[in-house]
Amino acid sequence: MLPTKKIRIFASLEEAAKAVPAGTLRKLRIGExxxxLAHTPQGxxxxxxTCPHQQASLSGGVLDVRLQVVCPFHHxxxxxxxxxxxxxxxxxxxTYVVESSEEGVFVHLPQKK
Structure with missing residues (x-):
């Protein structure tokens, strides 16, 4: 397993929930x-x-009840x-690990060599 770097994407859960309301998706760029990012009932x-089928932006799709992101091109x-x-x-x-704490909302990205 590759080592990861923990990167703060929001300063608080409240800020994250305002930027990405429950049941929605949002595209985030961190470096390259x-x-x-999905706001699900589980957090x-x-x-x-990027969808591997035809490179559509998955954040332009929808979040379904099974915690699946539905691609906007071919579903x-x-x-x-x-x-x-x-x-x-x-x-x-x-997929990436997302962690929430009192210090904010973080994503763990693989470290580049």
Whole structure:
């Protein structure tokens, strides 16, 4: 497993909830990395923003009740837990650990060598 770097994306849960209301998706850029951040009933979750099928921005899609991001182009569904496409029609999407604490909301990104 690659080492990760913990990066603060919001100063508080309140700030995060205001920027990404419950049940919605938002694109975030951290350096060269584009993330699709989802505000789910389980909290904030993240995956890579680019669909491996035809490179659509997943944050332009919708979040379904199974905690899947539905691609806006061809409705492929990617699990926020595993990154797998529901019907295994494409490669999985990279998922990222999101952590919330009193210090803010953080995402763990792989460190570059």
């Amino acid at each position: 990395t584009l993330l699709c 904030f979750m993240a995956m890579a923003d 492929y569904r990617y699990s926020l837990h595993t990154g797998e496409e529901a019907s295994r029609r494409t490669a999985p999407v990279q």
